[in-house]
Amino acid sequence: MxxxxxxxxxxxxxxxxxxxxxxxxxxxxxxxxxxxxxxxxxxxxxxxxxxxxxxxxxxxxxxxxxxxxxxxxxxxIGSDRELHAVQQALLDHGAVQCGFCTPGFVVTAAHLFEENPHPSSDEIKEALSGNICRCTGYGAIARALEELAEGTA
Amino acid sequence: MEITRPTSLSEALDARAQDPGADLLAGGTDLMVEVNFGLAKPEHVIALRRIDEIGEVEDRRIGAGVTWARLEESDHRALAQLSRTVGSPQIRAAGTIGGNIGTASPAGDGLPWLAAVDAEIEVASQARGTRRLRWDEFFTGVKRNALEPDEVIVAAVLPERVPSNQHFAKIGQRSAMVISTVSAVVVRDDDGSVRVALGSVAPTPIRALAAEQLINENPQPTDEVLAEFARTVSAEVTPITDHRSTESYRRHAAGVLARRLLERCLAS
CATH class of the missing domain: 3.10.20.30 (Beta-grasp domain)
Incomplete structure (x- = not known):
């Protein structure tokens, strides 16, 4: 069909x-x-x-x-010329290891920030709780998004 | 494969009447796992997510198409609590309470709550109209229910009074994105009577009626009564050993969880 x-x-x-x-x-x-x-x-x-x-x-x-x-x-999300703020934050913090999970994190986090530009640390973790990073690189991802939320990224 | 995408309940019932047994698709979070693993090969799917009339929460009715994401905001405390533990935010955005009821998994997160509040399941068919079944009439076995091949689940219907003092908890192998090893809901009414429901410890959600009786006779339970309550719950459940846990652990955990929730109700 x-x-x-x-x-x-x-x-x-x-x-x-x-x-x-x-x-x-x-x-x-x-x-x-x-x-x-x-x-x-x-x-x-x-x-x-x-x-x-x-x-x-x-x-x-x-x-x-x-x-x-x-x-x-x-x-x-984002473009070749201009990354989405979430993508830039992940890049700035080296929050990508093997990169396999990154698209899912980007989509989920970008949507979170559209709905709530200043999420708390808990809100970030909750929103991303369905995204698994097999490299266990959560620390850098959380830091990148927390700084973005605070406007200091 | 054929797909029908009704935008009203009557269109959906039409489709079911014309092709009884056609697969019903709500949020897809159960059916698509089976499809992806080659366990289901639906030939005709009736997709329900465009039917607004089953997607609303009204006073005593929770439409079958209401997602967990919306139920996280429910005024019923234990329903909100359990909704927050379903899968992940992505799953909760798609999965519905009607899908949970239809799948009728022993581990269905919403089912112990429906049992604890004595909900009815409203179903409809073109031929026979609407009927309501008590939860314990509806759930008949592991992934089995009383839905007829030409019927569609419409809503969970709550009794006139649902006590506000209610708590949910579940145990799993990790704290997020997990299918429960044991889940429990305890509801305490103003008169001190309680209802105790458990999931993942029997083929269907169950009520621990002897344990309820014990508390109804001792509405201000002492530590000894609470210990007896936990032992009674453990004795009433009929769990199995499988890849998620053992019979003995589930039996033990059911008692511990139920007691913990009862103590929360008593402290509320």
Whole structure:
């Protein structure tokens, strides 16, 4: 079936044959491999996208159910010329190790800062509690985002 | 695969009537795990998230399509508490209480609360209209429930009085993003009577009726009564050993959790 939806502000059409996930369609049909495929059960957050205003794990979204939806992936955050403040903060703090989890952290944190420009340390940790970093690099990520929240990044 | 995306309950019931047994999709957080692991191959999916009429919280009704993210703000304290422990923020933004009810996992986080407040599950079909089942009529076994193939879960319906003194807790192998090893809800009414519900310790959510009776007879329990209460809860549950825990640990933890929650109620 044909599914039409908006991805990063552009109207996109995907040919969906079965119950495959939005993550699969983003990566394999739409040429958007920024969202990462790891656990396939919503536990790791590396596939996080914004779907109709909420951050969700795209591995648990059925692509066929995305007709008419609005999706923002990590490719839609910042630009080649200007990074999003969250991306810049992570860069400044060396808060990236292997980088596999980074897209999920960027999507989740960027959405947090849009909703709440000055989140507390607890709010940052809560918002990111569904994103797992297999390098255990949480300290630098938290520091980067805490400084961004305080406006000192 | 075929997908139907109804925007009203009657359209959804139409679709179920035409294809009884078609898979219902709410937040996707259960069904898609099965799809991703090759355990489910749905041929016809009825996607429910566009149906506004099941997405509202009204006075005594919690629409099946209400997400955990919204229930985190519930006025019912234990419901808000448990909603904050479901999965992760991303899961809570998608997953719904109706999905939890439909999946009917023994570890479903919302189910002990429904048991503790004596909720009813409202379901509807095109052929027979609406019916309500008590929670203990609805949950019939591990991932089994009384929903007929042409029905859709509409809402959880609460009794007229839900005591405000209520607490939830769960134990798991870590503190976030975890399926519970044991979960419990204790509700204490103004007259001192209590209701004690547990999850992950039986095929369905259960009430510890003998333990409730003990406290109803001793509404200001001494330490000895509290210890007896914990032992009674442990004796009433029927857990199994699996990859998440053992029968004996779950039995022990159920008593400890229930006592802890009762003490919180007594201190509230």
């Amino acid at each position: 044909i599914v039409s939806f908006t991805v990063n502000g552009e109207e996109r059409i995907a040919n969906v044959s079965g119950p495959e996930s939005l993550l699969t369609v983003l990566r394999e049909e739409l040429g958007l491999p920024g969202s990462k495929n790891a656990c396939e059960q919503g536990e790791c957050g590396s596939c996080a996208v914004v779907l109709d205003g909420a951050v969700v794990t795209s591995c648990l979204v059925m692509a066929a159910d995305c007709e008419g939806s609005e999706v923002t992936t990590v490719e839609g």
